[in-house]
Amino acid sequence: MELFHASPWVPVEWIKAHGVEPRGLWYSDELNPGPTRASAGTCAFAQAVVQFAETHPEKAVLLTTHCDQLRRGFDTLADSPPGRSFLFNLPATWQSSVAERLYDSELEGLSRFLLALGGHLPAPEALRQTIDAYALARKTLLAQAAVCPARAHAEAIARFHWTGPPASTAPSAAAPGPSSAVPIALLGGPLPRAQWPLIEVIERAGARVALNGTEAGERSLWTGPSSEVQVPADAATLASMRLWLARSYVRHCVDVFQRPNTRLYAWLKEHVAARAVRGIVLWHYVGCDLWRAEAQSLREAFGLPLLLLDAGDASPASARDNGRVEAFMESLIQRPA
Ligand code: SF4
Structure with a gap:
């Protein structure tokens, strides 16, 4: 039994421990954000997710409230078979315990949905083991970030969001881009499988994607000291573990929809400096x-050249985008480091 979703802030450990396989749609070859729908002025990714749900009524899907487009998309699914879709309310605020309680109550509702799908209530120990396995997989993937080619690493993270732990590793024989290439950060919204060639377009133009801060990139691999990623021993009941999980997601979420979104900038600041990033796509x-x-705001915060690249077209390797990427990278190469 599978549950398809499109947010890294969905509690996959909770879903998996109920005996349901969480499937992050970024890895699916059936998700194709297309140019026709984007031309209507709507987000092609949100549309593609809704289209996936509409064309697979037999599959269970979970959408989140983190943006209006997905929220409205969920409303259009109201006619789909009952019990096949779930709207997870992701709190936009995070500075009070109210957000944690809200997330916790969403976990409770999700549990009922999973049971209705045919899942089972997890034993506390099974949930603990699942949480540990996900934490280890995220840590493993993060450790590969600096040594793996960007495309292979994007694929490895997306595969983890699709299959869960253990984290599959990117090819160890492959090396990251040449050190002479200009390190850049690729930030922004979702970069599903159909759009991974964008990384190659950037790297052919003389840059190296030193930081993947797209939705299902490194930013989605929340981690921390073991005291933060492992359930404390005194959380022995399912309810206490659920609350711990809610707290962890609320406290580690790094995304643009949060208010304030200062954690996104703090995360970027740390990683942009550590990877010596010289430009932002x-x-x-x-x-x-x-x-x-x-x-x-990003231009002002980091003082770096920034290329705003629209994902309206399904093909990031379009001649127009190629030209814009090449011109941007050329300007970076000529700019003093
Ligand atoms: S890219 Fe923006 S509009 Fe599209 S699904 Fe993500 S947050 Fe929503």
Whole structure:
């Protein structure tokens, strides 16, 4: 039994421990954000997720409330077979315990949905083991970030979001891009399988994707000291473990929809400095107000050249995008480090 979703802030440990396989749609070859739908001024990714649900009524899907487009998309699924879709309310705020309680109550509702799908209530020990396995997989993937080619690493993370732990490793024989290439950060919205060639377009133009901060990139691999990623021993009941899980997701979420979104900038600040990033490509879906609103703030916050690249077209390797990427990378190469 599978549950398809499109948010890294969905509690996959909770789903898996109920005996249901969480499937992050970024890895699916059936998810194709297309240019026709984007031309209507709506986010092609949100549309593709809704289209996936509409064309697979036999599959269970979970959408989140983190943006209006997905929220409205869920409403259009109201006629789908009963009990096959679930709207998970992701709190936008995070600075009070109310957000944690809200997330916890969503976990409770999700549990009922999973049981109705045919799942089972997890034993506390099974949930603990599942949480540990996911934490280890995230840690393993993060450790590979600096040594794996960007495309292989994006694929490895997406595969983890699709299959769960253990984290499959990117090819060890492959090396990251040449050290002479200009390190850049690729930030922004979802980069599903159909759009991974964008990384090659960037790297052919003389840059190296040193930081993948797209939705299902490194940013989605929340981690921390063991005290933060392992359930404390005194959380012995399912309810206490559920609350711990809710707290962990609320406290580690790094995304543009949060208010304030200062954690996104703190995360970027740390990683941009550590990877010596010299330019930013902002991957933005036409119709996504959340990421578009950040373009100027990112320029001001980091003082780096920024290319706003629209994901309105299904093919990131289009001649137009190729030209814009090449011109941007050329300007970076000529700019003093
Ligand atoms: S890219 Fe923006 S509009 Fe599209 S699904 Fe993500 S947050 Fe929503």
